[in-house]
Amino acid sequence: MSSPATLFLHHIRCSFPLAALAAPVGSGSIAGHRRFEWRARSRTPLREIGEVLGLIAAVTAVGWFTPLDYHALGQIYLLTVIVLCLRVGRWPALIAAVVSGLAWNFVFMPPRLSFSVLDLDDGLLLGTYFAVALIAGQLTARIRAQERFERQREARATALFHLTRALTGARTLDEAVAASLRQADELFGGQTAVLLSGDEGLRPHPASSFSLDTRELAVAEWAGRNRHEAGRFTRVSPEAAALHLPLHRAGTTLGVLALRLPEQALLSTPEQRELFEAFATQIALLIEREKLRTAWEREKLLAESDRLHRTLLDCVSHELKTPLSVLRSAAENLRPGQPGGPSQLAGEILTATSRLDRVVANLLNQTRLESGAVKPQPDWCDARDLVGAARRALGDALAAHPVKIEIPADMPLFMADAPLMEQVITNLLHNAAHHTPAGTPLLVTAGVDAATDRVFLTVADRGPGLAPGLRETLFQKFQRGHPTRSTGLGLGLSIVRGLMLAQGGDVEVGDHPGPGASFTVYLPHARHGSVPHE
């Protein structure tokens, strides 16, 4: 691109690329806008010059056969030049002005078929003609350039508008990156890739439409490291296949945006470069926003885990210290010479130990669930068996509540891990007994939910029901029913949920009206082979 001739051609070729973009929005392309034309259109400058010469020749031929005065023909030539200026570029327009003036002078101006001019009037006329033709041509070209600039600006605004709209629709960074890359692919007619900076250098985003080889990756890394554009169309490694723009915000490199265009395509007008850079800025903003959001969430998580730790400490110390102090004082009172009946003290000790036992069991269960140590071993289970075992395990804790069991005679067996299910039912029953006044009944029902083909087991109580606003956090750990007055670790329901999910089941809180709360656990309804009658 060094000789004046190629520069000239180049310039002419590149005065068109955005013309197609100016087409009305919504004219058929996917995103509602057209993409850049990278190849010069079929109207090459040579053809334009041909057009110019042809039209002037035609006017000359017509003038030759008509008995018109050469003054009138001069006006017709001028009109022809202006018409041509509206159709062709700046350089062909200049040629039109010069050639038409020469043709007029040579063919029609007396003496005919000679470049010589007879008198001062004709000389002046010819001079004026040249001046008017040149000025008209240049003015028209300037108006067209202005118009083209306006169209480009509009096209750029439209492209950015579409990008922004695509980005607002995206919910995650991945979606947003994918959306903006598809927009760029469409708009620039090439392939784009985003590389995100990470701990191990640049990592291509999966939404990228081309993968970089080692050489391109090296160029991208250079661009990211130096925060400077590199690759094709730039001064750094122009032999590369793609143009690499660094994505950076506030002095931090967030990644690199790479654009690969077809072989013959060009990207040299400032407008295209600017548009691509605008894309890069948008994507950089996007990544920065996502990074900030992640950091903020991590912060929130830390605060939350801090809160959990404090609750855990409070709860655990309370839940462990209370039975321990009971044990200690009961034991002291058992020493000889102390007042108090041994049998009553023994009762206190037993209550304290079973409470301690439950706390430890729940803490262990929760820890096991969180560390993934719960490995269910499903086997055929009988709902009655499990309820019976859970009641036995709870013992005196259920003494104050009559338990009614309603399990239909045709209740099928189901696949579950029996000890885990026993724990689930124990926790639900204990929870119900713990949160309801003494004397109120507990109801256990089971059956098959035909609609979803699952077996269910429900534990319901007739207590005060759930406090409003509690449902959402009910199954979270260390979430106690009534934070101010109830005791316990707040692990019971969290464990129930963890154990049910581990077995491929679920737990739901009932939303029936009226007093009482109910919890239902669900498991898949598996069918076993037939059982021999004998």
Place this chain on the structure above:
Amino acid sequence: MNAEPAKPEVLVIDDENQIRRLLRFTLEDAGYAVCEAGTGHDGLVAAAHRQPDAIILDLGLPDQPGVEVLKKLREWSPLPVLILSVFGQEGSKVAALDAGADDYLTKPFGGAELLARLRALLRRVKPAETVSSIRFGAIEVDLVKRQVTKEAQPVKLTAREYDLLRLLATHRDKVLTHRHILSELWGPRMEDQTHYLRVFMMRLRRKLEDEPDSPKYLQTESGIGYRLVSETP
């Protein structure tokens, strides 16, 4: 001087001093002689030397897993073994029962529970006990006539239901694993057909228990097996 019959001797293998002390206290109070070992190795040596009547073995020993101790013991001794485990080790309990342990207790346990288990284990090995009928609550199983009565009324059982009840009754107060029962009743090839057992147990409870939904005698040990509880407190 030999008027008093020899006390049955129990070997306690547990690494926790306090547990050993408490077991000694409970057992001696109930009329047993007690010897102790703190490791699996010492336990095996003591078992060989003293030939106790029963062994209480903790599954979590410092030198080797309790199950290993059990396997080594079973190579030469059919002594009744009661294992102690902590909450949540269902898998290791079943493994220990399959390896030849006779019963298990989960810590923390009560003294009464411990003594009941021990009595059941010792009863089984007494050669003098050839019984023709077994009684629990209002239910009597006549092993000779193959008849079952509840409150003196005959209960009609199918042959397989009777077999199940007899198996549990002859091992009363001792846990029987699913695998054991299935193998005894349907043969070793049916060891994993747990649903047979669930269905038959349901039928048996309906015929024998006052409240089949909260059985008094035919009790489930979740994840392990069944136990016929004849000694109700």
